Amino acid sequence: MNDTDSASQSVQRVYAERFATDLADNRAEQKELTAQIEQLRSRLDQLRTDETWLTGMQSALPGATAPPRPRRAPQADEAQAGDGHPAAKPVPSPRPVGRAKANPTRARAAGRKADTTAAAPLHQLIRALMPLGEPRLVREVHAALTKAHPERGTSVQVVRNTLETLVKRGVVGKGTQKGAAMYTATESALTDESRAAG
Structure with missing residues (x-):
């Protein structure tokens, strides 16, 4: 009877030590990944700040034009409609005829300004x-x-x-x-x- 009890306690001790080790490894990896995520977030914030500053400096140069902003990649739910077909592009509404020609001189002056x-x-x-x-x-x-x-x-x-x-x-x-x-x-x-x- 004693041998059975001691064998059971020994098995429990082995599992308890293994679980404790696995739990410690799990928490250590979580901590490491959290630190890496924070570093990446910090780096992303720095890059965005640098982009804003660089854009401002570039636009301050004589005769400089603003660079085109990178296009955002479409999300999966935007790329396809609910039935699995690509989402249709919105059709632009037609411009009213005659409004632009009402005062071409003013329109040209506003355009030049x-x-x-x-x-x-x-x-x-x-x-x-x-x-x-x-x-x-x-x-x-x-x-x-x-x-x-x-x-x-x-x-x-x-x-x-x-x-x-x-x-x-x-x-x-x-x-x-x-x-x-x-x-x-x-x-x-x-x-x-x-x-x-x-």
């Missing part, structure tokens, strides 16, 4: 919206830019990066008020604009 604004470097647009000697927050400059040029679709981060570039060039001054960065157009900004116009 939009082309000029789209082609203008971002730093010129930002400097034009900053009155001399008036400190502005980044979000204030971004709001003014969005209101004046809604077709640009620029983010706050891109505006911040462009302002920092202008600070390095000495075109915009930077100070801090109540813990917030304030940007002010300097005299050289007006001088530079008048030189470019002349």
Whole structure:
């Protein structure tokens, strides 16, 4: 009877040790994978920030056009309809006839203005919206830019990066008020604009 009990306890001890080892390995692998996921998320966030900054810097170059954004891959449920056939592309609605021809002169003038604004470097647009000697927050400059040029679709981060570039060039001054960065157009900004116009 004692031999049976001791054999049973021995088997239980072996299984208990194996389960404990497997459980420890499982938790260690979970911890390792969690750390890797966090590193990948952090790297992805950094890449997205870098993309925004690079896009802003590229658009600030004279004569630069914004690069096309990469197309998002269609999801499996978007690629196929419920019956297994590819989803049909939406048919664009026809344009109303005669509306575009109502005032061709105004349409051409608006088109030229939009082309000029789209082609203008971002730093010129930002400097034009900053009155001399008036400190502005980044979000204030971004709001003014969005209101004046809604077709640009620029983010706050891109505006911040462009302002920092202008600070390095000495075109915009930077100070801090109540813990917030304030940007002010300097005299050289007006001088530079008048030189470019002349």
